Amino acid sequence: MIQSLPLPENIVGVLSFDFDGTLYDQESDPVTEPEFFEMMRLLRDVGWVWGINTGRSQMQTTSGFVESKFPFLPDFLIAREREIYTPGKFGRWVSVKEWNGRSEKDHKKMFRKSKKAIKEIQAYVENNTKAQWISEEGDPAGVIATSIEEMAEILTVVDPHCEKSTVMGYLRNTIYMRISHKDYHKGSSLAEIARRCGVEKDDVFAIGDGHNDLDMLDRKVADMIACPANADIDVKQHVIANGGYVCKLPASKGVIEALHRFFE
Ligand SMILES: [Mg+2]
Structure with missing residues (x-):
């Protein structure tokens, strides 16, 4: 420990x-x-x-x-x-509830509000690329592309949606991307x-x-x-x-x- x-x-x-x-x-x-x-x-x-x-x-x-x-x-x-933790006893991590709770709430609202845009992005990814669409608890909209080039292509579809939205953004790292709240x-x-x-x-x-x-x-x-x-x-x-x-x-x-x- x-x-x-x-x-x-x-x-x-x-x-x-x-x-x-x-x-x-x-x-x-x-x-x-x-x-x-x-x-x-x-x-x-x-x-x-x-x-x-x-x-x-x-x-x-x-x-x-x-x-x-x-x-x-x-x-x-x-x-x-976006999740903040501080070290607690016995090597455990303690969630900073005030921030993490607010983030979770804001993300839920954002995902609800952005349903239509996310559906369109998902359809594009599934029908036009070899990338994988990932949907999991708390993170319903993510993509794993097969290459950096493919990710760049996908982002040309994602960017206009995010520009239009006050809340929907994304986090990207090489071939990985996740839809995320702009403020977090x-x-x-x-x-x-x-x-x-x-x-x-x-x-x-x-x-x-x-x-x-x-x-x-x-x-x-x-x-x-x-x-x-x-x-x-x-x-x-x-x-x-x-x-x-x-x-x-x-x-x-x-x-x-x-x-x-x-x-x-
Ligand atoms: Mg790094």
Whole structure:
């Protein structure tokens, strides 16, 4: 069981890390550089809290922590880009009910309101592509495409629907896409964490490699932004255009590089 650490008494800032492709790299051994955790220890000592901001579910993330050999739990977890958890006793995660409850309610309303649009998207995906339509509890509208190109094609059908809607949006990561409420994503979830910690955006750091990270790599949410060398080209361009740091090294080696750059 991985233990949590007591929160720093005086929180001065928030660090937000994407998981897959950023902190965790399946291809490398170890999947996460141990030096990263030493840096977290040092930064925590001076009041910085850190957390994982991921598209994975809470369960999937927890197994990732074991695989990555986390010596202690992060101070917060954002799962499915929108569910906020804090560490409880015995390595369990406690749902931040106020936020998660509101998100769930808003999603239900959005899915009801967007039924017609979602039906049209589903029909397009099923009749015109080789992509798989995924419908599951709480997430009734998702797509797994067979290629990045196919995903781009599908998005040309999804985008106009989202532009018309005040509530319907989507989260996308490579060949995966999920219809989601426009107000809930890695950026708004991270802003909520910062608000709860009493921290301004100037003292928020975020790093990620994929499309679903663009919402938190937003200078209105995090003033310090970075991406690892393996980031998607769109993410790299965004980070450069917004005065962030593109690492020379990939995944967790890149994370360490970025932390040195911002916190030396
Ligand atoms: Mg990623």
